Amino acid sequence: MSYKSGRHFLQIPGPTNVPGRILRAMDRPTMDHRGPAFAEMTKEVLSGLKGIFRTEQPVVIYPASGTGAWEAALVNALSPGDRVLMFETGQFATLWQRVAERLGFDAELVPGDWRSGVKPEEVEARLADDGGHAIKAVCAVHNETSTGVTSNIKAIRKAMDRAGGKTGHPALLMVDTISSLASIDYRHDDWGVDVTVAGSQKGLMLPPGLSFNAISEKALKAAETSGFRQSYWRWDDMLEANENGFFPYTPATNLLYGLKESLGMLNEEGLDNVFARHDRLAEATRLAVSAWGLEVLCRNPAEYSSSLTAVLMPDGLDADEFRKLVLERFDMSLGNGLGKIAGKVFRMRHRAASNELLMAGTLFCVEKVLSPFRANSAQVPGAGPFVSA
């Protein structure tokens, strides 16, 4: 039984449902990417992006998926065979490690339980053991899209600083913010990140197709001696062309229109207000999960994500079966469990074009499909009026 109503509800962690205002901004004639109007737009979005990354340092934009920006971070600042330390916080950390391996890195994936963030003390211990500075980079995923667990980037930086003696360990800190940028508080400069990796289709509310690197001075310096033979991802070409508002190859012009609009929307609301909204919706979601007698995948409240929540299904209930019921009954897509936790969790986004009304509606739909499976639903608090109907 499918209730069609002209509006599918995309409640997966990403891509985000794109606001009409951004869709319309992209629905415009492609302009000459070598002309003066284009250069002006480039400068505006590059400047606006700095505010979002909270950095004074350069940000580059690739016409590519976030996966490309992972690769870009690695091949610009490091050399083949370099040792990099990565942390198995979930599916995307695992995939990033796989990219690193394919690129020829000695990429260690420190095992994790997919329910916790990177442990700063573990970072510190590893680096302290690395007196020879063989480790060239520490790579962490700020917000694991597959688990709804965040890692404390600021604490990781401090751990790295403590580990290396007086001057700190020289490894670069690379951070994936694909599902955290413009979603939860993130500070490229203050937290001492060297390369921040991001994408268009999450907190920036755009369709996929753009990705980003924010680059510290130290990373730029490291890039000068990179041993990689590469071309598309080169920071130097990009930065040189960006200087005048252009790109070294054809940019994804219409997605840039959307980016300009997105930056406008984020600024209108105010980034801190955006974060506060996400925090509020995330907390409401966790309260609902708890009221349902279910468990949030993330173990540590300090690591809860305001970008999305992954919910553990009770034993005997297949999460994908459950998601299918929700889709059929309410025309709403929930996020699936990925990798190790496939079939065991479903995920709900609270980020981006969301609000109280949509979040309450989302929780209602989940609750309705969930109810018959609960042994004693009558006793469960929170049986709202539309639920008991």
Place this chain on the structure above:
Amino acid sequence: MSYKSGRHFLQIPGPTNVPGRILRAMDRPTMDHRGPAFAEMTKEVLSGLKGIFRTEQPVVIYPASGTGAWEAALVNALSPGDRVLMFETGQFATLWQRVAERLGFDAELVPGDWRSGVKPEEVEARLADDGGHAIKAVCAVHNETSTGVTSNIKAIRKAMDRAGGKTGHPALLMVDTISSLASIDYRHDDWGVDVTVAGSQKGLMLPPGLSFNAISEKALKAAETSGFRQSYWRWDDMLEANENGFFPYTPATNLLYGLKESLGMLNEEGLDNVFARHDRLAEATRLAVSAWGLEVLCRNPAEYSSSLTAVLMPDGLDADEFRKLVLERFDMSLGNGLGKIAGKVFRMRHRAASNELLMAGTLFCVEKVLSPFRANSAQVPGAGPFVSA
């Protein structure tokens, strides 16, 4: 405190929030309204509209508001000074009577309490008293947008038939379906309606700007002897031009594009499925109202509207103050009380581009703003988790 999230939620009874699919259908170059492609489109939408009105008789489309279609019904089929019987079911019935008066009709408005539909027995009594057949038309509003009360059109028709002896009373039956067409079950032919008045911005999910008359053979016949000197609303010109897919004057081409898309969407879902969806959402809404300890304006369950629900505010609470709080806190517009009941009710739509998710979210937002005003909210059932948070 305003929670901006890029998406105002328009929950007033109408205009309906227009689905993106319809907005995009209108976002196309205006075509030559004297060319063959236009004629084909006209024929398609005129044919599609018949299915929505459930009629085999002609439907005409005006580039005008619903108010224009009220006027069109009256000036085509009747003559100045004619006696017409109208029923004060709410604000729109009252406005229609005002239009009739201005046009020079002897338009009696049978008083009502704004909480009930037209009483068929009253229709029967009035017509039975009218042995001389002075009454030329009975005008009823099928679904009062101001009150959320429906009138039983089928029963009114039967009452008219009973009243006039063997052949029935000859008065025409005119019905305003502005907020019922494509929202709740309506049958122009089966129920013996002579002129059905409708508009684009409710069940058809279009922006305002188009309105309609469905016309019985009897009404067409009556039009031949109308004493009105009029031009814009003439049925004869319209029907003659429509024959070949054209209009007697420039039509609102881009709204017609939207109408074509709307008819496509209604057919895809199936009109009966649309009605069932509205019924379901309406019942959920009334259950919520009851759980809140509030009262639905409509007194008689048989007259409940699946198009919208008007809710009485408790004494001492101003509905407009309440609506303002909802707007500020959740960026959602509720319908206001009109005319006699201004400040006393607020209205929620369940029709058109709505679904379980959006309706649950709507009810949640109302409930949240309402909670602090309820004496003993702790005792109230339905305190969902996001409510008690």
Place this chain on the structure above:
Amino acid sequence: MSYKSGRHFLQIPGPTNVPGRILRAMDRPTMDHRGPAFAEMTKEVLSGLKGIFRTEQPVVIYPASGTGAWEAALVNALSPGDRVLMFETGQFATLWQRVAERLGFDAELVPGDWRSGVKPEEVEARLADDGGHAIKAVCAVHNETSTGVTSNIKAIRKAMDRAGGKTGHPALLMVDTISSLASIDYRHDDWGVDVTVAGSQKGLMLPPGLSFNAISEKALKAAETSGFRQSYWRWDDMLEANENGFFPYTPATNLLYGLKESLGMLNEEGLDNVFARHDRLAEATRLAVSAWGLEVLCRNPAEYSSSLTAVLMPDGLDADEFRKLVLERFDMSLGNGLGKIAGKVFRMRHRAASNELLMAGTLFCVEKVLSPFRANSAQVPGAGPFVSA
């Protein structure tokens, strides 16, 4: 043989091809037409419209075709049976007279040859003969869309003033500017017009569906004693509601979004620049017509229209056959001959979203189809005025 290229070229006099910018402005969620954001928009467009009509007096907006605005002008300011003087300058003047007749006016249509504008001296003579002031209104079409002939409104006003002795003849001056507003110079106040009738789909570059009356103080005064029983077109209701930014019935919200954008575009270019552009394109068109050895329908150069040009086909060539060839070969729609001159002329627009490139392309396409039909085309090797200039 049809050359498809994804872009039909609509070169009829109207509706105008709507700029993408305006289409996108309309592709937005319909807002609550009783809310504060709506009121603000109404005030902005009403104020902007005054600049376009060049008036300090009120302008009202109908959700209706231009035909409705004709009716509105007549039924508000006059009374049934009133004598009105109209001039047969072409098809639309003739249709307006037909509307007047249907509404019960004693509407005289002063015969014309469809190749000349209203003769001010004829106006003067008629009014001078009307010592009893039986004539209540003089109605003129500023720019005849069917013929490409303009009438000198300023001179007509002066003729009326001269005709009536010291105080001038008291008849109202009503002017149809449907295809001249925002296309060629027009001045409601300076020229002493009482009611200006206009529509959305020509110089304002919108889809059809809105129409306008600009109203002088004298016309407003006259409206107070109108004998018409009417409702939809009432100025008084409209003006009263407009005062606060609202409408007496549901407005065509999304077309108003487009109107706001249109006013923005006209102001950006500057109305005088718009007119200069139209003048330039019109002159180029006439030079081309002359180079082709054809004749412009308009006889008097002082009455040439910068909004469109109607071209007489040589004897033996059917204009509609010719237009069909152009459509098939170049996917371009030319305007057809209407009424008396059906099959004898074709019409080309130079107004609105046009420019040198599009106009040159239009003339090229016409020329190409025309060439084989020209007796001595060999002697005129491409002497397109736009080429040799």
Place this chain on the structure above:
Amino acid sequence: MSYKSGRHFLQIPGPTNVPGRILRAMDRPTMDHRGPAFAEMTKEVLSGLKGIFRTEQPVVIYPASGTGAWEAALVNALSPGDRVLMFETGQFATLWQRVAERLGFDAELVPGDWRSGVKPEEVEARLADDGGHAIKAVCAVHNETSTGVTSNIKAIRKAMDRAGGKTGHPALLMVDTISSLASIDYRHDDWGVDVTVAGSQKGLMLPPGLSFNAISEKALKAAETSGFRQSYWRWDDMLEANENGFFPYTPATNLLYGLKESLGMLNEEGLDNVFARHDRLAEATRLAVSAWGLEVLCRNPAEYSSSLTAVLMPDGLDADEFRKLVLERFDMSLGNGLGKIAGKVFRMRHRAASNELLMAGTLFCVEKVLSPFRANSAQVPGAGPFVSA
């Protein structure tokens, strides 16, 4: 003096002006790229693309610029240090060689005059000299966007086959069709191409942001032993995921919507009709250039491009100054000269969303700005070929 008219005319070789129909197709909610509706769309566009490349072999889609697809072709099928033969037909061939060099290839750029295509006899000679089969790939640009010169790919393949004795030389043939695909006749299979590189923003009429590789069985085989350590561009991952309608990383969903629409438009017109239209417009353009007394950059008529024409400016006239005049006067962007020929040529597109009307208008605008500069313009009174034809 700038003539604004609400429509900038983008007449550069690319990005192409995107048809409204494609812009609107992209103006839709982003869907779940792991759901069944997405998989269905992927399969449809992958199948449709094969028709455009005229291949039965796999085509992969990258969320990246065409530059990325150059890199993809090289790093998948070859190994670092491999010798590749490239031909300096213009700026883009030169840039591709630069990419190859950066990636560590021994990439020879056979010098050229930027006015001719690749000489098959030169290919044959080089390969015949390469008895040891050190050359692993021959790379050619089918249509040089910077010069408007095509290379005969079929003849190059034959030359390669002849060069290597009985079995032909084993080098792979890689072809850049960025500005030829869907613009002029191209046959991946028939012509024996191993890797075809293409982009979205030219003949496919999309905004930039997607690029393509069509891959022969031989190239796929070669990829198995590639010595490159790479990730983003991997064919194997892409092909494996595509099998089920998915992608190995987040695809550019909304550009894929546009691609689906583009394929629909090309099929509606018919690819051969599209090519015939481009041929016709290209010939008209060259006739105009000749009538202006100017020279087409391409020397050899057999190598003329139907995708675009580059025109040599007479000595003493700076092409960029000229283009600036055109932009200011007619709001039209012409393509600039790139690299070696900067300031010496301007370029006009005839491909994609173009037609007779737009092309004639384009030529008119160029002619108008050009006239005053022509020594003996008086003797050539507007003898534009499109005029006298």
